[in-house]
Amino acid sequence: MLYQETVSVTKMQEPSFDDGDTKVLRQESPTHKISFIERNDQEHYSPDMPGVPSVCCRTTEDPYEIQQAGFYVRYLAEGAANVVFTIHKWTEKVTHRKPLVFVSGFRRERLYGRGMFIGKVLRISKGHAKTGSCQEIMDGFEKNIRPLFASPSDSTTSNSGSDSKKVAPYNYRAHLMNYEPITLTKDVVEELTNEIDEQSSRHENLSIPIMEQTGILLPDMTSQPKESVTIEIKPKWLQQSPNAPRDAYRCRTCALETSRSAKDKKPTYICPLQLLTGNATLIQPYIRRKVVKAVAGFRELQPTSNQIDLITNRITKYLTTGHGHTLLQHLRHTQIQLDPKGIRERDVHKNADPTFEANLQLAMTMRDCSMYIKAAYSDHYMDTSDLDSDAEIECKLGDLDSKSPEKLDDWDKKEKGLINGAWYTRIDPDLERLHHEECLVSAGWKKYVPHHW
Ligand SMILES: O=P(O)(O)O[C@@H]1[C@@H](OP(=O)(O)O)[C@H](OP(=O)(O)O)[C@H](O)[C@H](OP(=O)(O)O)[C@H]1OP(=O)(O)O
Numbered sequence: 479m480l481y482q483e484t485v486s487v488t489k490m491q492e493p494s495f496d497d498g499d500t501k502v503l504r505q506e507s508p509t510h511k512i513s514f515i516e517r518n519d520q521e522h523y524s525p526d527m528p529g530v531p532s533v534c535c536r537t538t539e540d541p542y543e544i545q546q547a548g549f550y551v552r553y554l555a556e557g558a559a560n561v562v563f564t565i566h567k568w569t570e571k572v573t574h575r576k577p578l579v580f581v582s583g584f585r586r587e588r589l590y591g592r593g594m595f596i597g598k599v600l601r602i603s604k605g606h607a608k609t610g611s612c613q614e615i616m617d618g619f620e621k622n623i624r625p626l627f628a629s630p631s632d633s634t635t636s637n638s639g640s641d642s643k644k645v646a647p648y649n650y651r652a653h654l655m656n657y658e659p660i661t662l663t664k665d666v667v668e669e670l671t672n673e674i675d676e677q678s679s680r681h682e683n684l685s686i687p688i689m690e691q692t693g694i695l696l697p698d699m700t701s702q703p704k705e706s707v708t709i710e711i712k713p714k715w716l717q718q719s720p721n722a723p724r725d726a727y728r729c730r731t732c733a734l735e736t737s738r739s740a741k742d743k744k745p746t747y748i749c750p751l752q753l754l755t756g757n758a759t760l761i762q763p764y765i766r767r768k769v770v771k772a773v774a775g776f777r778e779l780q781p782t783s784n785q786i787d788l789i790t791n792r793i794t795k796y797l798t799t800g801h802g803h804t805l806l807q808h809l810r811h812t813q814i815q816l817d818p819k820g821i822r823e824r825d826v827h828k829n830a831d832p833t834f835e836a837n838l839q840l841a842m843t844m845r846d847c848s849m850y851i852k853a854a855y856s857d858h859y860m861d862t863s864d865l866d867s868d869a870e871i872e873c874k875l876g877d878l879d880s881k882s883p884e885k886l887d888d889w890d891k892k893e894k895g896l897i898n899g900a901w902y903t904r905i906d907p908d909l910e911r912l913h914h915e916e917c918l919v920s921a922g923w924k925k926y927v928p929h930h931w
């Protein structure tokens with residue numbers, strides 16, 4: 479294999495190498511094949527091999543490579559379909575992992591400095607039958623998902639009459655993450671699966687094939703103690719299911735969660751329709767729980783309770799009156815546009831409308847994505863009162879993965895189960911939630927049809 483052509487480099491002149499910077503500084507050595515890649519190096523784009531990721535991750539035993547560019551990965555978290563790792567500078571203290579390096583995807587011998595990758599996470603697919611490979615996820619993202627976040631081409635007009643003024647269109651794409659494909663050699667995949675075996679608490683029988691495959695690099699949205707706190711929200715169904723019974727007492731998400739809590743799963747979610755109302759009094763306790771959970775792992779670097787309150791208030795404001803609210807409305811809008819009839823109407827519409835199923839799949843992606851909301855909290859910002867609702871908040875959407883058509887039957891079954899199991903409609907004191915966790919639909923019944931209650 480080409481990368482085995484790398485040779486011992488102990489005699490090489492020390493490169494000028496800035497580890498913390500995204501610049502890659504080293505020029506080609508006259509005597510050895512190892513070199514660092516310039517930022518605009520042609521090889522970065524694998525010009526002769528279109529479709530091959532420009533970056534490859536491989537293991538190394540070469541001391542020079544380890545010293546200059548070696549790193550290791552740590553298991554961060556996983557969902558049903560993917561596992562995510564953080565990237566760390568190599569240290570001798572890591573005894574149970576092999577050192578890894580990033581190299582050009584083409585010849586696999588020219589090194590990338592790790593400074594370009596620390597601050598990113600690596601996401602790999604678990605390889606389940608009904609979820610896509612990383613390559614499929616990336617293709618679907620570019621082809622189907624990114625266009626859903628196009629800003630309106632013209633600027634919109636606010637106010638009426640002579641006072642009307644132009645408002646810049648909102649840039650929804652600012653909430654999309656940059657996806658970078660990366661080839662993972664077989665050895666690396668093996669390392670990653672070992673790390674999962676040791677760290678994952680899910681104890682699943684994973685079917686990740688031990689072979690060369692593509693992973694995805696994404697911006698690292700995790701909290702940084704002393705700097706920022708990130709909470710993760712799954713907004714789920716931001717409108718009622720088109721198939722819900724007319725007398726539904728719960729929205730789609732609350733109906734499903736109620737069916738689960740009846741089986742002893744403790745739900746810690748917010749009704750998506752409540753999230754969308756912009757009602758800070760209802761949303762704030764939920765955000766506070768999320769913030770407290772997010773900082774639980776900070777240990778001695780815990781923010782003060784005053785800081786926790788301020789972070790909570792800022793994120794709440796972001797989601798009720800800031801760009802977070804605008805984004806939630808956009809997600810709702812796309813969910814409605816893409817699935818106006820509902821899965822139960824599939825047989826009636828799919829022949830007349832060839833886009834019916836593909837659009838429904840996209841709607842399900844928009845109902846299953848995650849919002850990562852990262853709030854900076856250095857002392858400087860904490861001291862500033864009356865902050866703009868979006869100040870120092872970064873929000874990115876994760877898990878915008880295309881859904882497989884093989885899931886259509888599962889969704890149909892799920893919807894049918896919710897309807898026939900009366901999970902939308904059943905009124906039972908044992909299934910009631912606390913006031914601040916109540917479904918908006920239930921709250922509406924109690925408010926507007928009190929005699930029914
Ligand atoms: O239907 P739901 O609401 O249970 O959504 C599933 C998610 O459960 P959640 O309610 O968010 O905890 C579920 O998330 P978790 O397993 O809870 O992490 C998955 O996102 C699943 O999608 P996929 O199998 O990865 O394509 C999701 O399945 P889809 O229905 O989106 O296919």
Ligand SMILES: Nc1ncnc2c1ncn2[C@@H]1O[C@H](COP(=O)(O)OP(=O)(O)OP(=O)(O)O)[C@@H](O)[C@H]1O
Binds near residue numbers: 710848
């Ligand atoms: N860019 C990121 N930055 C920080 N953490 C992340 C990032 N992407 C994912 N994570 C963490 O990894 C977890 C799993 O990631 P992800 O949601 O992409 O997996 P999934 O299998 O697609 O999820 P699902 O079960 O919803 O299908 C997330 O819940 C989050 O904690």
